[in-house]
Amino acid sequence: MEKHVVVIGGGVAGMEAAGHLQKSGFRVSLFEKEEKPGGHLNDWYKLFPDRRRSSEVKEYLDKITSEDGIKIITGSIIDKIVSDKNQFRISDKDGKEYSADAVIIATGFDLFKSERKEEYGYGIYDNVITSADLEKMFRSGSIELADGRIPETVGIVHCVGSRDEKVGNLYCSKLCCVTAVKQAIEIREHLPSSKVFCFYMDMRMGGAYYEELYREAQEEWGVNFIRGKVSEVSEAINNKLVIKSEDTLAGKPLKMQVDMLVLMAGMEMSEGGLKLSESSGLNKGNNRFFSPADHHFGSNKSNIKGIFYAGTCTMPMNITETISHARAAVSDVIDYLKDSKA
Amino acid sequence: MERFGFAISKGRQIDYDANSRHIAGYISEREPSFRVCIECGCCAATCTTGNFTSFSLRELHILLKRGENESVRENIKKCMLCGKCTLVCPRGVNTRNVVTLARQAFQKFPADAV
């Protein structure tokens, strides 16, 4: 009888894993908490570093998950996995139960809730927005201030909720620097007369063509980079945002006004993943992401045999890495089910 | 001042909006590689002048970009134009030309030098 694998989370990792499980001859159930699969891809407009539309990646994932043998169950929040003699009982929030021979957890990440960095005034000052809010504006085709005016100067704050002990996140979210550069270019594309300032601690451009994109931002788009984290934001009488940072390279504090401030929200373990970890005895690391059995050669294995991880539920990853990680999870599932048959 | 024994201190904050970046603009228009500096400090490390006087081309770069021109005006005269900095720059900035253009700009627009 064909084996049944449950994939929890219908974002990039979950969809990729589901598609490859199906190709490998398994029956697959893919659970997604939202009304449609796609995860964060649905909120993004274009992707770094080549600025292709996120919808192209979504189309690819839709295609591989539309095959017979993959059942997509949306609007379903899985909150417990119980392991029972090579079988897994998976239950959702409403008490509905499913059984599986193996499980891939692909619960992904949540964007850091930027209002927690109180000093930036997200949710208080009208024109402080997040990277996700800006993507929405890109999708709608217009970058506007709260009162409908067009911004002339835009500040971008890197590392919001990352590399920050104050919010309990010591790690680097890895993708925000390149997202900042990508978004800075897109702002300049949309609004050619605008000025864009990136406030960074370190430029961590460690990915294929990231550094080149950074250079392009400087060279072609005149994006300004200021090394120093913004430490406070307030609103002036003209409704502009007053920001303070140190220009650490000039060795002086710096104050300037911008019309709009974009916060590069970092990545955190998803709330769903946290609950699953508590309810099902899955180990977490100090960074609260799922802790794989081995960081070098077992990054898809959990502490429970037969439960595997795919994608950003284990650490921040870009889409390329997520897709590779999801495929590797499928490879682990194949090995596991081959062994357990014996 | 005399009555009180002290005067109100001047801030040392860069007031970005109040500063003029005309000089930086003049350089960047004529030498676009000025824009791609990443402040690594190679230029300053290899510089003969910097080893014996308080001269850092890296610092002058950033100060010009922020419009903190006053301190650059005199300092930039120290460069001997030997070209060592251009030799080592990983971003290919034509640092020698940056210095020449900065000096030119300071002469042409003395009002922007503050």
Place this chain on the structure above:
Amino acid sequence: MKIDGKKAIWKDYQKEIAEDKFYYVRSCVRQNFFPGSETAFLRIMRDILKKDVFEHPCHTTCTGIGYHSDIVPVETTMTVVARQFALMTESGYENLMPSCITSFGLYTEILDTWHHFPEVEEKIRKQLRKATGREFKSPKNLAHASDVIYKFRKEISAKAKYKLVNKNTGEPLKVVDHIGCHYAKMFPSKGVGGAEYPYVLAGMVEEWGGQVIDYPERRHCCGFGFRQYLVQANRGFSIACSKEKFESMKPFKPDMIITNCPGCPMFLDRWQYVINEMEGKTYGADGEGIPVFTYEEVAGLMLGFDPWDLGLQMHQTDCEPVLEKIGIEYDPAAKYVINGVNTKTNAKAYLTVN
């Protein structure tokens, strides 16, 4: 600006404030800076709110000024503070209520230190025993006096005679709230509203009818900061701090400033005069200064206390514009009269009599 965002943050920073039976510890400097404030506070607490507030005659400085000026070592400071706790314990009180923000910050810091390093507390207990023979219990509740007024702000407005409203226009007065640095910046969870958007004074202003101004330099130090003021050569730095704030708040046309720290009203008030002398600048409407008040003075005014009983004649920046705007009844001729003697025109007579 979205007020709901602030309200969400305020909700996260609610602290416990005792209901009654307070042990009050005065500030070293406030009785010189703004002599009516602590008296007015006790009058409000005891006569209006009917609370039990106890003061011990043997209470001393907490040494905060010395501590923050690198004169008193921290262990000495802790032992002095332990003695204050001992006096409170001996008097049968558990709710410590300091008048001074720096004292409040220092007490909070010491309690936190002892929490993390119990061996330090043990050492201090020994030292106190050796030096004075006293024992102490740590306070059950530690709230700054402004926390307490915040807690009872509604009771005060229920008995208020006036509101922070311009009687001619009906508009709320625009109020700058300035919080002492040591109130919540070190321990945000110990301040009402936290450190970024403190609500302790904003809550009073709102309740009493005023409108709080959120201006860019609201978090900036007033310029007291102990070390930057105590040495004359550093005072240029001190006054520059105040000036930065005035420049930043001026476009918002504030009617007044309310403060909860000993140093802040002093410097925000006096430095306006000095800046005017040095540079001819003023920051209030119509070329006047911006009147600066302590929260006790504002509470007293709302309750209808006589401005001169509150000590408002001791302000360098005249407070009358605010009195006029609110429509507070007062006798301009009585401003400097104490015990029937005009202390301004006849200081000698006053000094001889008193």
